[in-house]
Amino acid sequence: MKTKLGxxxxxxxxxxxxxxxxxNQAINAVDQEKYEIVPIYISKEGLMYTGKELLDLNSFKDMKTLFEKIVQITLVNDGKQINLVRFPSKGFGKNVINTIDVAMPTMHGTNGEDGAIQGYLEILGIPYVGCDILSSSIGMDKIMMRRVLKEAKIPSLDYYAFYSLDYIDNQEAIISEIEEKINYPVIVKAGNLGSSVGIKKAKDRANLKEAIEYAIQFSDRVMVERAIEHLREINCSVIGDAIEATASECEEPFGTDEILSYNDKYMSGGCKKTGKIGGAKVVNNSKNQGMASLDRKIPADITPEKKKEIQNLAVKTFKLLGCSGVSRIDFMIDKDTDELYVNEINTIPGALSFYLWQATNLEFNKEIDKLVELAFKRQRQRESRTYSYSENILAMNGKQH
Ligand SMILES: Nc1ncnc2c1ncn2[C@@H]1O[C@H](COP(=O)(O)OP(=O)(O)O)[C@@H](O)[C@H]1O
Ligand SMILES: [Mg+2]
Known part of the structure; x- marks a missing residue:
């Protein structure tokens, strides 16, 4: 029997x-002999749908037609299995549309990468691919993540963090404190977003105020750190769990803007482009490839020692958070000093970092097999733990006295 992968x-x-x-990339890569894919789409409003149309990326060009074809559902654990139940249900006819054995969230950012969907899946009691609630939520939160890295003495930039609401009341004091602690130019980041949203560089006080006002539109907390002026970015993916984890080949992504932007990351395609930078292959650049469309050099042009250092730190960071599944850890190198910093972790990396694993001789379908195995392994570990005592304390009331 095939495993039903939601x-x-x-x-x-x-x-x-x-x-x-x-x-969609994951759906296309899955080994069809082993798995039956059950697509579950969550709309921008947070409503859940299923339907075969969701398997085709072209369907998303015309959302109005798509919504007419797909069916709104809710997930229900009936004690035996996880059902996709039509919502609102019909008076007669079939309401259980499908079932799933394991879930694989491929969602980035808020509600998907921050522990929210993971919490939902845990309440449902279904095995799921990827990080659990804690590692997801810390990994998504730039400020908490930095605190954890600092505590573990993993190299990361010093930072100054504050609440957006505090800033409204204490603007001058906060600006002075930032200026005391960090030299211009600085980078201002919204506390818990991804894809370069809410991030700006500031060269002076006027710039800083603008950048903060921009960031607080996105988040209730803001973080400021030194801007590395001559920056190299190197990314490395890790697969496994807190006990056993492996690092991939490293990549160097290239942007056109100062801050590797949302546009650089995802919109840089449109035309096909292959090329060579410094003798290494640059992955081609085409539309609708998401994170896989970015210009990058794989393997990154770094010394074997630097590569080992990055891979070790990537695994250390992954294990520190208690991650599971596949993550991507992003590093920054200050070219002026050659210092290396962990910048962030992406606990559901774009394209599930398949291009890094391909470069490490693990094909995308095998990567997904591994992710599903890890999901079942964690579920088995959880089931072996004690969550309740079999004795009903309430039933014993009175007898004990
Ligand atoms: N301290 C810094 N100095 C210079 N550039 C930075 C710094 N921090 C981030 N950037 C640039 O901004 C981009 C986005 O920042 P990042 O922290 O990775 O947030 P996101 O979660 O949005 O990807 C990075 O890829 C890098 O190009
Ligand atoms: Mg980033």
Missing amino acids: VIFGGKSVEHEISIITG
Whole structure:
């Protein structure tokens, strides 16, 4: 019997479309002999749908027609299995549309990568691919993540963080404190977004105020750090769990803007382009490839020692958070000093980092097999743990006295 794999994508997030692309890439890569794909799409409003049309990326060009064809559902655990139940249900006819054995969220950003969908899947009691609630929520939160990295002495930039609401009341004090601690130019980041949304560089006080005002539109917390002026970015993916994890080949992504932007990350395609930078292959650049469309060099042009250092730190970061499944850890190198910093972790990386695993001799279908195995492994571990005592304390009331 094939395993029914529920691929969940979309979601209430600024990275909604990118998530649809990652979901579709995974759907196309899955070994059809082993799995039956059950697509589950979450709309921008947070409603859940299923239907075969969701398997085709072209369907998303015309959302109005798509919504006429797909069926709104809710997930229900009936004690035996997880059902996709039509919502609102029909008085007669079939309401259980499908079932799933395991879920694979391929959602980026808010509600998908931050522990929200993971919590929902845990309440449902279904095995799911990827990080659990805690590692997802820390990984998504730039400020908490930085605190955890600092505590573990993993190299990361010093930062200054504050609440957006505090800033409204104490603007001058906060600006002075930032200027005391960090030299211009600085980078201002919204506390918990991804895809370069809410990020600006500031060269002076006027710039800083603008950048903060921009960031607070997106998040209730803001983080400021030194801007690395001569920056190299290197990314490395990790697969596994807190006990056993492996690092992939490293990549160097290239942007056209100072800050590798949403546009650089996802919109850089439109035309096909292959080329060579410094003798290494640059992955081609075409539309609708999501994170896979970015110009990048794989393997990154770094020394074997630097590569080992990055891979070790990537695995250390992954295990520190108690991650599971596949993540991508992004590094920054200050070219002026050659210092290396962990910048962030993406616990559901764009395109599930398949291009990095391909470069490490793990094909995308095998990567998904591994992810599903890890999901079942974690579920088995959980089931072996004690969540309740078999004795009913309430029933014993009175007898004990
Ligand atoms: N301290 C920094 N100095 C210079 N550039 C930075 C710095 N922090 C981030 N950037 C640039 O901004 C981009 C987005 O920042 P990042 O922290 O990765 O947030 P996101 O979660 O949005 O990807 C990075 O890929 C890098 O190009
Ligand atoms: Mg980033």
